[in-house]
Amino acid sequence: xxxVSQNPRHKITKRGQNVTFRCDPISEHNRLYWYRQTLxxxxxxxxxxxxxxxxxxxxxxxDRFSAERPKGSFSTLEIQRxxxxxxxxxxxxxxxxxxxxxxxxxxxxxxxxx
Amino acid sequence: xxxxxxxxxxxxxxxxxxxxIKCTYSDSASNYFPWYKQELGKGxxxxxxxxxxxxxxxxxxxxxxxxxxxxxxxxHITETQPEDSAVYFCAASYSGNTPLVFGxxxxxxxxx
Numbered sequence: 001x002x003x004v005s006q007n008p009r010h011k012i013t014k015r016g017q018n019v020t021f022r023c024d025p026i027s028e029h030n031r032l033y034w035y036r037q038t039l040x041x042x043x044x045x046x047x048x049x050x051x052x053x054x055x056x057x058x059x060x061x062x063d064r065f066s067a068e069r070p071k072g073s074f075s076t077l078e079i080q081r082x083x084x085x086x087x088x089x090x091x092x093x094x095x096x097x098x099x100x101x102x103x104x105x106x107x108x109x110x111x112x113x114x
Numbered sequence: 115x116x117x118x119x120x121x122x123x124x125x126x127x128x129x130x131x132x133x134x135i136k137c138t139y140s141d142s143a144s145n146y147f148p149w150y151k152q153e154l155g156k157g158x159x160x161x162x163x164x165x166x167x168x169x170x171x172x173x174x175x176x177x178x179x180x181x182x183x184x185x186x187x188x189x190h191i192t193e194t195q196p197e198d199s200a201v202y203f204c205a206a207s208y209s210g211n212t213p214l215v216f217g218x219x220x221x222x223x224x225x226x
Contacts, residue, residue, distance in 0.1 A: 004157070033213060042118075042120075042216030043158065043214075043216045044216070045213040048213055097211075102163070
């Protein structure tokens with residue numbers, strides 16, 4: 001296994017368009033997290049799944065954001081009607097969810113909204 | 115909810131010197147404190163972590179100390195090398211089962 005994979009790595013879009021990011025976690029990991037990171041800031045929690053169940057969403061997460069993890073494997077994060085403020089790096093991470101705590105991050109998907 | 119403050123935001127040291135990064139947290143229920151290193155163009159990677167049942171943990175040149183009473187924890191890097199240059203993030207959670215809350219990061223530059 002080569003780790004957490006995210007696609008696309010870069011996305012440039014115009015304001016108002018919809019974008020979707022995909023994350024493929026490490027295969028045996030049952031937990032999957034989405035974080036957002038802007039320049040000079042730490043990762044900010046968005047949402048996470050245990051298997052296919054979405055267990056928690058940040059209060060900061062706008063209704064324009066939706067995430068899914070069908071069948072408990074890969075996950076998608078969709079942003080509808082993008083705004084310039086959505087420009088950021090979107091990081092996906094996975095973990096065993098056994099309380100060990102270690103997150104394995106992908107290299108991220110960078111979104112630029114023009 | 116949890117809030118993690120991290121200082122300093124930037125740190126420059128000479129190669130071979132030590133570097134110390136400090137974090138404070140707000141939620142006394144937090145008991146898991148990891149440190150992540152992020153290199154340019156990559157996702158953060160865990161370098162060391164500590165749980166509240168211990169006060170200090172070491173792994174070669176890296177050590178973390180925890181003061182639960184004061185709600186702060188620190189990362190210590192000794193004998194720094196140019197490859198230690200990166201952004202370091204502290205984080206906190208409850209038992210590793212709740213989402214990690216990260217600090218804003220410290221950009222460490224090791225000058226050869």
